[in-house]
Amino acid sequence: MRNLFFFIYRFRAFLIFLSLEVLCVFMLVRYNTYQGAAIFNSATTYVGYVLEFQSSVKDYFRLASINNTLATENAALRAELMKYKDIEQTDSLNKMTDSLYVVTDSAKALPYILHAARVINNSIRRTNNYLTLSVGSEAGVRPEMGVITPGGIVGRVKTVGKRYSTVTSILHSQMLVSAKIKRDNTSGTIRWTGGDYRTALLDFVPLHIKPAIGDTVVTSGYSTVFPEGVMIGTISSVEREPDKSFYTIEVKLAVDFAQLSYVYVVEDPHREEREKLERDAGIKSDEP
Amino acid sequence: MNRKFGFINIVQFVLFVSFQILFMDSLILYSTAFCFIYVGFLLFLPLGISRVWILLLGFITGFTVDVFYDTMGIHAAASVLLTYLRPHILNLLTPRDGYDTSDTATIYAMGWRWFLAYAVILILMHHAAVFFLEVISFRDVWYTLLKIVTSTIYTCLVMVIIQLLFFSGKRANR
Known part of the structure; x- marks a missing residue:
């Protein structure tokens, strides 16, 4: 027994080193697989507070460009609104009382709910990039x-704290987004391979399709994360490699991740019902 | 040998880590050269600090950076590796007549060659751990290796600049 204690004491540095490394690897694996409440990450209240302070200083220097983006979006929304008003004024069908309009597509009855959020931390140059938003479970995220x-997709909420939340950016080596080419509805998967933060790959587009440079790629709506038809980017190069049964397609992402300031978190009111249904039917795939 | 972990080290911890969190993300060169300036805190710790204590300090430092970077465990693992290797590297690099009580891990006290050897070896180990844990697999090995080499050079340069700017010759002879 005394020898054992002596042994432990003699190699205490090495043993502590080993146990700390095991702890680190455990945290690494757990953080990469586990979704849920914030334990120790940038969605924690105090950490979020520091990041919010940092971004409030940084944002001050790009107020002009942030205002510009918001004003452009307002203008686009206003134009759309005017279009609807115009239709309503010229259309007398709405005022008819002898017919009943029944909504048959339940996806249209309850639209998506958007929560506006400020980006308080954002990385673009690492292999796995995350964002921190200044909304949390209190706001319904x-x-x-x-x-x-407004420009396109950004990512998926990973963990949620009380007032802050962490988002896995699509610039993350393990993030896959179900996508489709808008012109012919060919579906594929968007994947970021690292390096340049402006381009991603569109995988699994079969060879009988003829994708062209400049085609728009949007979300497919097959997952409950994103609504259908949200912009992802445009095809910038199409290559046909001899030993592969799919094209290698590069997509130029629509969102400039270096300029993010305000984003929307999308809440799908039907999500639980849809996921339960898909799970019960046994077709729930692992793909996000 | 100077064994004291004093107030000055706590100040260094706060400065290095907050600098890392607040500014270093804006100072990445060409998306390949990263500067992990917080390793400076671990490198400049007193030479005679106990092996167990420095391991815990390494863990705390790496963990703090991890929390802000959302890279749970990566920087903590790399920092613990660095602090485990540090006493061994110090032994390897012992000058002919051993370390003086007044010696610190600085250019002023130990000279250019000693400091560069010390910093390059430890920073290389640390950065290799960070970048390989980040990709986990061995795909894109060349890109990862390029990142390790350029980042090591970058961080070492910053360490030397910090020493020349903020560590005076007087303090080393205290």
Whole structure:
């Protein structure tokens, strides 16, 4: 027994080194697989507070460009609104009382709910990039919700704290997004391979399709994370490699991740019902 | 040998880690050269600090950076590796007549060659651990290796600049 204690004492540095490394690897694996509440990450209240302070200083220097983006979006929304008003004024069908309009597509009855959020931390140059938003469970944000901007998709909520939340950016080596080419509805998967933060790959487009440079790629709506038809980017190059049964397609992402300031968290009111149904039917895939 | 972990080290911890969190993300060169300036805190710790204590300090430092970077465990693992290797590297690099009580891990006290050897070896180990844990697999090995080499050079340069700017010759002879 005395020898054992002596042994432990003699190699205490090495043993502590080993146990700390095991702890680190355990945290690494757990963090990469586990979704849910914030334990120790940037959605924790105090950490979020520091990041919010940092971004409030940084944002001050780009107020002009942030205002510009918001004004452009307002203008686009206003134009759309005017279009609807115009239709309503010229259309007398709405005022008819002898017919009843029944909504048959339940997806249209309850639209998506958007929560506006400020980006308080954002990385673009690492292998696995995350964002921190200044909304949390108090505002109704839950893990697995999609995050978009007027320009296109940004990522998916990973963990949620009380006032802050962490988002897995699509610039993350393990993030896959179900996508489709808008022109012919060919579906594929968007994947980021690292390096340049402006381009991603569109996988699994079969060879009988003829994708062209400049085609728009949007979300497919097959997952509950993003609504259908949200912009992802445009095809910038199409290559046909001899030993592969799919094209290698590069997509130029629509969102400039270096300029993110305000984003929307998308809440799908039907999500639980749809996921339960798909799970019960046994077709729930692992793909996000 | 100077064994004291004093107030000055706590100040260094706060400065290095907050600098890392607040500014270093904006100072990445060409998406390949990263500067992990917080390793400076671990490198400049007193030479005679106990082996167990420095391991815990390494863990705390790496963990703090991890929390802000959302890279749970990566920087903590790399920092613990660095602090485990540090006493061994110090032994390897012992000057002919051993370390003086007044010696610190600085250019002023130990000279250019000693400091560069010390810093390059430890920073290389640390950065290799960070970048390989980040990709986990061995795909894109060349890109990862390029990142390790350029980042090591970058961080070492920053360490030397910090020493020349903020560590005076007087303090080393205290």
